[in-house]
Amino acid sequence: MTDAKQDDAKQDEAVDPNAPVVGMDYFMQLEYQEQLCPVVREFADALMEKRLIGHKCPRCGLVYTPPRGYCPICTVQTTKADEIELTTRGIVTNYTVVTPVQYYGQEATEPFAKVSLQLDGGGNLSLQDMPNVPVGQVHPGMRVEVIWAPDAERNVDDITNRSWGSAEGAIRGWKPTGEPDAPIDEYSDKGF
């Protein structure tokens, strides 16, 4: 029996009508449905073709993937004309190990790593998985390449306007290429 169910059982047994009310449960759920914005729609369509795309700022040259439709640094809008195809190889710039707390809705039980990547040739992705690497071995500087989901399973159902490049239905994660680590001092200010 979970703690919550034990609490329920206690409440059911001992209802004192004269006791003051000291608290109440109110479970709420809100549903939101948002269309993909056009630039993220194009990003999702490209993923289905095993392609990664981004927008390159025409002023400063920074690459945004997924595209946002603007460069927030230069405050200029970007369009289809600024779209570029990105490589699917890169360098781990940073990582976070998440140790799951078993709150309501948490499905993971074991610690896992989420990594930030800088792609060769430009573009950064965050919240990426490294499914075949033990958590303790993930480190900045690792050279990695993409693991696409198999054709029959690939989907972009989990992509939203707020995915920040997380695309688990299409990108299963990243695997080490086996090459020597990149000199991380050159990349340590590129990820977060």
Next chain:
Amino acid sequence: MANDIAIVGYAQSPSWRETDLTEPQFLFPVISEAIERAGVERREIGFTCAGSCDYLSGQTFAFVMNLEAVGAWPPISESHVEMDGAWALYEAWVRLQHGDIDTALVFGSGKSSPGRPSEIYPLQMDPYTLTPLGADPVSLAALQARALLDAGRITEREMAEIAARSRKRAIGNPYAQVTGDDDPDSLLKEPYVTAPLRRHDLPPISDGACAVVLATADKAKALSNRPVWIRGIDHRIDIHQPGMRDLTESPSTRLAGKNAGVRNAKVDVAELSATFSYQEKLLCEELGLGDDVDVNPSGGALAANPVMAVGLARFAEAARQIAEHGKGRAVAHATSGQCLQQNLVAVLEGD
């Protein structure tokens, strides 16, 4: 005495029932246009304040993403209110009183289309007695409309006339969402949505944004031939629990209007956040606006209701009446909470 602050630039997005653009994406051109119209360099702006609601967006810290439309690198001085952009304007007005900076950017934005307003809004109510009831804005407004009808303060026909006039005035407004040449008699034949409110008494569900640039006196004169001066501004709040209020009155509107100086001279035009038809008449009474005042020439909130921007849009529309249509003295009003619980009133004047 407060220092004079002027509106020197403003811009709005259209009001959409549903846009597929993200909030930063549709804010982007609005903020750029307001800054361009003000004629100020983006990097010169001394303070930025935004109004938005994460519950509407359905994401914690959604307001941080909106800063991407501002240009926040290198770092800027900015703030955010979880309120309509009109309150962001109030914060910026206070900030400009310090006198150490001369310009401020204010914006409000909201995307109501992804969620269900009737489920989201009860969560802003008292969590013990009102949220579990699902007390949503339409139901609460219906109670207020019923109180006013029972007191003989308004008729359903007057409500339909207000709605019909709003839709007609909105025909020339490129940002409006609900426009049309409707006959009050035919509107009255429509069924109730929540009695005594019909569809025309309700605001539309809207996505949209508004931005305003403020400047101190010397800067405003340097930037603009037609600065719009904020001569008075005040906001007041009534008790939260609607059962403890006389819903036929809005004392906070009355007090804010008095403190802003609405009655000190003739008012030419008023832009009021009357999000339900009957509220327009109540607001006019509490502010002392007579039949000679042109009320909501833009069509008001019944024509376009981008929540979190709709109050700031009243400032933009009132300023437009002065800067572009030669009006002398305007009132801008914004509201928050249920049944006109909290109200902000400002008096704007040309030179």
